[in-house]
Amino acid sequence: MSFENQTVSVHYARAVADAAISRGYSVETLMRSAAINENLLESDDIRITPEQLAYLMRAAWQLEDDEFLGMAGVTSRHGVFTLMAKQAVHCKNLRGVYRHLCRFYNLCTTAFELSFSFDERLARMSMKLSQPEYDKHHMLIDFLLLLWHRFPAWLVGNRIPLNGVYFDFPKPAHSAEYRLLFPCPAHYDRESSYFTFSSELLTLPVVQTPETLKTHLRRAPLDWFKRQNFYPTYTRKILDTLTSDDGFENWQFEEIAESMAMTTRTLRRKLTEERTSFQEIKNIARRDTAIHLLSQKNLPIASIAHQLGYSDAPSFSRAFKEWTGVTPKSYKR
Known part of the structure; x- marks a missing residue:
């Protein structure tokens, strides 16, 4: 088992669906492509897998x-990002990548200004939508900043620790997602949307190649969503x-504290902080x-309950309904 299977809020699936409907497209086709039941879009508590969101966005791009x-x-035809990426992989370093990215999109679209x-001390990557009223769920800003x-x-083969991420809108209802999307404090009501990081990273060389880029693009946007494991x-x-x-029940708080070479009191204080x-x-x-296991077709709910450390399926069902608003059986269906 790996926590790489981090889930994301159904808020983003709903945003894609709403935008498609507003343009006259059938949301049923999109949802089927991502194995998402349309009824799930009605609950704010539902979460989906990164795979489902990736399949949904890919289907929307193509449709x-x-x-x-x-x-x-305004639109940007499917394949424009690939064109930018094929040029970016030949940049010398991170500074060159960001300069190229801004030049490219500022030349080929009026949708936003980069x-x-x-x-x-600090580097800053900023964007400002030209017509923010079309991005009513803030999905586009969230996705593009991501x-x-x-x-x-990915191009430089290193994580880029962020000092802060800033949005040009008030704190939204889905703001809890930002601790998964961006590994830094989030701020709101700014003049533009941007993030900052240490200028020392700008000299990192580009290490990817045109061949590795082909594989990366074939998986896009999945890898961008799966790397959400940014926690304190x-x-x-x-x-x-x-x-x-596979054994949640095998770990007790005392044992975890001991494995981290600290007392339970110290670890509890760290978590409070x-x-x-x-x-x-x-x-x-x-x-x-x-949620990840329930997306596997042939895995019984009782087996999932046992794997997660529950004594029986009803206990797991009650907990799952409290988390998401639906039962495991309904979610799996």
């Missing part, structure tokens, strides 16, 4: 021939421990792993 998914007021700047962060990081230090360590094997608790972390791990 609508618009990489902006109808959320920008700008990149840096000083001795893309401007994750793809350059001790939360991350506990999640890794809980999901390192990170605004969480052991039970909350355990529930997150169980919930997201349950």
